[in-house]
Amino acid sequence: MIRYAKLLAELLRLSWRLHPLPTAGLLALRLATVPTTPAMALALRAAVDGIVHRDPGTAAAGAAVAVIAYAVGMYLRSLADTLEVMIGDRIGTLHIRRHIEEHLARLDGLEHLERTDLLDRITVLRGAGWRLNHAPWQAVAAGCDALRLGLLLLLLAAVTPWLLLLLGFAAAPLWFDQRGQRSIVDAETRTAEAFRLQRHLFNLATAAAGGKELRVSGAGPEIARRQRQAWEAAVDGRFRARLRAAAWSVAGWTLYTAGFATGLVLLIDRTAHGQATAGDLVLAVTVAVTLRNAVQETLFAVSHTTSGRTVVEPLLWLRDYVATSRSTGRRTPPATLRAGITLDRVAFTYPGTGRPALDDFSCHLPAGAVVAVVGEYGSGKTTLVKLLTKLYPPDRGRIEVDGVDLADLATTEWRARISAAFQDFGRFHIPFGETVGIGDLTHLHDTGRITDAVHAADARPLVDRLPDGLDTQLGRQFDGVDLSEGQWQRTALARASMRTDPLLFVLDEPTASLDAPSEHHIFRRYLVRARELAARTGAITVIVSHRFSTVTGADHILVLHQGRLVERGTHDELLAAGGRYANLYNIQATAYRRPASDVPMM
Ligand SMILES: Nc1ncnc2c1ncn2[C@@H]1O[C@H](COP(=O)(O)OP(=O)(O)OP(=O)(O)O)[C@@H](O)[C@H]1O
Structure with missing residues (x-):
């Protein structure tokens, strides 16, 4: 709380x-409306007592004050509501979203974004960020309404x-309402996964990216059916929770109404027996009638404040999670690599999967070396790269950079010394120069550096064809x-060429989308670049590739099979060994020499 x-x-x-x-x-x-x-x-009581005691001056003044108080109250409340909407609009979801994004950005690795409990909270926050804006104002409104309610109860007393017993009856709807809200929160969290699934399927069915495949395969109706199914599962759960909440609310209000009726009978009886004036009766009835509204408004504001918890709770959870999940590494990476990177019995299993993607993996990557990683699909090549770039921590074993545990290195500083082109490269819809420049944010607008990076990726002809160049x-x-x-792949390669002093240079299937001559050309260029970097900083270049012909020039070749390192050596050594690599x-x-029809499928 x-x-x-x-x-x-x-x-x-x-x-x-x-x-x-x-x-x-x-x-x-808000305070002025209280x-x-x-x-x-009070003014109405004075007016009625003035009439009863034949005092027209008091009666008129009382009536006038009552009208003014009523009008001012209405006016101030509507002004406050308008101002609240304006402030909400101006702060907008933008600040709140940025707040959430800033927290997420503090998470170093990728494993967090694959945790369903984290994703569930992000789903809730993303969909209802605007409710966070209103949560504090709902709390202020609830406080002011409660204050007004307190004053009205004093008048009743x-x-x-x-008549104060009415308070007990008024509390009933509050309690019932909270029960209902709790079941809504539970239902929203429970159905977040189905909600996420339906949105994913909707995006899949409507985005241009998968459009071709869906049309050719005719899978569109099936995707639509699954989307509807997920949507119904999500909406159904939430609808039933809202129905339950409404039933709780009706029960609470029924109790309150019974109490109100009893109080009214008591009041009329007291007036009939001369224990209260006509003014008192009018005051009490006015208060009791407005009390109903006051209780309703207070309840409404309180229940809105509590429903704000549906978004506040996930945000608090996210903050705690980020605070406890941040990497603790503080050490600065070396200026130049001397020994290299050593992996000692490293094992890693993706969250939610049972099979290790890397297991008992030990090897030394010497400083300045060009290391190729080969193996079939799913053999763990990219996983190795992800561990080296600290996107995931190993479950077991150690990775050392010049003898220092990678876990002890400050993640952002280590990443600042990495250049990487991944096979699932980003497609940034920003100006071309910037999409390359973000490879090294400190040189985002450095045209010279960007031009060099474009040249390194052999992307000059591409830039020349663009209508506005960079x-x-x-x-x-x-x-x-x-x-x-x-x-796009060339753009990613150029981006990976922005940093001039990396310690680790990663090319994960950097040419999968390029034609064979371009691939050959690019690899030759990047071998030269690898040697330059090695001379400058002792950088290790790690090349992941399916095409073995591209990696024959590497100093070391690591052959992976089902997450294990099964062979290592130079191209000649591995060929001579006649093992998996040679095969x-x-x-x-x-396959390259024979006609396609003769080639066995791999
Ligand atoms: N994010 C993930 N969550 C769960 N499992 C994953 C994830 N990424 C990869 N895997 C699994 O880990 C294993 C190794 O995957 P990895 O991507 O490292 O292989 P790879 O050799 O790079 O494959 P490819 O040549 O297809 O890129 C595979 O079984 C894959 O299904």
Whole structure:
């Protein structure tokens, strides 16, 4: 509860920092509405007693004050509501989203984004970020409404303390309402996965990327059926929870209504027996009638505040998670590599899977070496790269960089010394120059550095064909140019060429989308670059490739099979050994020489 209150206070401070005047105005307006209803009830009592005692001056003044209090109350409340919407709009979901993104960005690895409990919370936050904006103001409104309710109860107690029993009846809907809200929160969290699935399927069915495949395979209706099924599962659970919450709410209000009726009978009886004036009766009835509204408003505000918990809770959870999951490494990587990187009995299993992607993996990658990693699909090549780039920590074993445990190196500093092109490269829909420049943010707009990187990736002809050269906007969605798969890959290669002093240079299937001559050309270039980097910083270049012909020039070749290192050596040594590498190499070499119909499928 304290953490919840602290977060609401923090959100209020954010509002204050960004928009001090409207924030102060809204707080003042909410507070100013508190005494208006009690003032109206008191003025009405004075007016009625004035009439009964034939005092027209008091009666008229009382009536006038009652009307003014009523009008001012209405006016201030509607002004406050408008201002709240304005502040909500101005702060917008943007700040809240940025807040969430900043937290996520602090998570170093990738494994977090594959945890379903984390994804469930992100789903809730992404869909209801705007509710976070309103949560603190709902709490303020609830506080003000409760204050007003307290004043009204004081007035009732002044007529007869028995009427205070109404408070007990008023509390019933609050309790019932909270029960209902809890079941809604549970249902939203329980159905978050189905909700995420339906959105994924919807995106799949409507995005251009998978459109060709879906149309050719005719899988569209099946995707639509599954999307509908997931949607119904998600909506059904939430709908039933809302129905339950509504039933709880009706039960609470029935109790309150019974209490209100009893209080009214008591009041009429007291007036009939001369224990209260006509003014008291009017005051008590006015308060009791407005009390119903006051209780309803207070309950509404409180229940909105509690429903705000559905988004506040995940945010608090996310913060705790980020705080406890951040990497603890603090050491700075060496300026140059001297010994190299050593993996000692490293094992890793992806979260949620039973089979290790890498197992008992030991080897030494010497400083300055070009290391090729080969093996069939799914043999663990990319996983090895992910561990070296600290996207995942090993489950067992150690990775050492010049004798220092990789876990002890500050992740951002280690990453700042890595250049990498991955097979599932990003397609950034921003100007071409920037999409290359983000490979080294410190040189994002350094045209010279970008041009060199473009040259390294042999992407000059591509830039020459772009209408505005480096300034060309990419992505048709943004009125830009769309690139082919191979062109995007070249862009990723250029991005990976931005850093000039990496200690680790990773090329994970960097040419899978390129034609054979381009691939050959690129590999020759990158071997030269690898040697330059090795001379400058002792950098190790790791090349992952399916095509064995591209890696024959590597100093070391690691052959992986089902997550294990089964062979290692130079190309000649491995060929001479006549093992797995030699076998696969010969199959590929034969495939290039023979007509396609003669080639066995691998
Ligand atoms: N994010 C993930 N979650 C769960 N399992 C994964 C994930 N990524 C890879 N795997 C599994 O780990 C194993 C090794 O995958 P990895 O991508 O390292 O192989 P690879 O040799 O690089 O394959 P490819 O040549 O197809 O890129 C495979 O069985 C794969 O299914």
